[in-house]
Amino acid sequence: MTVRARFAPAPSGSLHVGNVRTGLFSWAFARHHGGAFVLRIEDTDASRVSEEAVRGVIESLRWLGIDWDEGPDVGGPHGPYRQSQRMEDYREATERLLSQADAYPCFCTEEELEERRKAALARGEPPGYDGRCRDRTPQDRAALEAQGLPAAIRFRMPEDEQSVHDLVKGDVRWAAGHLRDFVIVRSDGTPVFLLAVAVDDLLMGITHVIRGDDLLASAPRNAAVIRALGGAPPAYAHVPQVNGPDGKPLSKRHGSTSVEAFREQGYLPEALMNALALLGWSKDAETTFVSKEDLVEAFDIARVSSNPARFDTQKLEWLNTHYVQQLSDDDLAARCLHFLSAAGLSPDPSLLRQAMPLVKERMKTLADSVPLLRFLFSDDIAPDPKAAGVIAKAPEGYLAGVADALGRLEPWEAEAITGELDRLASDAGLNRTKGFQPIRSAVTGSTVSPPLPESLELLGRERTVLRLRAVA
């Protein structure tokens, strides 16, 4: 059997790292087994989706390195891949279910349902649907319809015990009567997720449904609908949710946890993917660096942990510094360009490229390139308060002397500059730290910068001397 897995996000908000992690696992599973991966957009609730969100989902996944064989943008034999465009399939399925008496019209209004729910709760009974419309006679239904009462369509849940063999949770059972009849078509005629997912998974030939475990309870319902439609349910794997640092499920109040946000902060896709891959899954006891290829090669759904994980930003940061260091200078320069431009700088390409070895191991994120390199690409480098303090404490005439000496120095390269700076410092009775810091402050405007002599070499003699004189 050829594996067909899918990722089916609801584009109601941004794709947060918990969602993608689930998608990543589904993708890795499909790729590991040489199967197909399908992207489907779950937008049955039109009020909650925006076109922007759909585009955002696609872009985020692509950026991360996840690809799909069938989807809304690339098409495929089982399309369309947006639920909002599959209404005909849902209508046909509903008719079949209705004709088989696996579904029935329900005339209860939301208000009535709410009241009965409260009443049941008050009596200490479970609050689910009470089945009032379940066994109405055809005449009864006709009469109610004749009155023009709007009706939703409910699925008639089998009354025996239901069970799901889950690839990560194991066998999960629901005793008879615990799963109530549920609405599959709203009274306005639009299908509900519970129906759409089942129909789509069936029609798209999905063999493995890998999704968040908040959907575990809907698995037996999805499976029941698929069986009623004459199909065989796919295998299910419900992976745990990803929590925020406080241990609560990821949500808006955790701030920017979307893929897009991490991208904007300067994280590398390879680092995010690595971090996500290790959240709830591990290759073995030791492995901490996992590339896309490693993940595909080693992914095993049976090794997915069944308990929820917190997203660890510090580890992401550490992974990111690691991956930044792995990048070639050209690659890194190209990636930094966007951040420097966004900060209003217009870096000279060759200078930028030459600066990479200096900053590579000093960047946690690509965005860090801005404060580190501003002095090279802007002459507006008024010393910050700390730097101003250091300059003020420099011995009388020290910086002017440095300016003079550097103005005559030959050749203008790091090694010679280092020698000269050392000489100047010791002549002034200063050690390297004390001797270099005022210069660094004057030239970069900050007490923190890439190594000084190398920085000066790149800056050039003229700009260096000019800046020294400006503060001297």
Place this chain on the structure above:
RNA sequence: GGUCCCAUCGUCUAGUGGCCUAGGGCACCACCCUCUCAAGGUGGAGACACGGGUUCGAACCCCGUUGGGACUACCA
């Protein structure tokens, strides 16, 4: 309330009855290196939620308790 899921260092995890005086990564602490900041190196502290069983033997199996979470919608 009911049903279901989950429970190893702060955190991510290894662990599927003896290999565990519980291993690794991040974070933390100390030291080394050092022109700032990093990076790097060395070392250190740090966990099986609790209580009962089962067994010659339990982090691993069973039961209970406690604590988290999900679902219980004409949301997905």
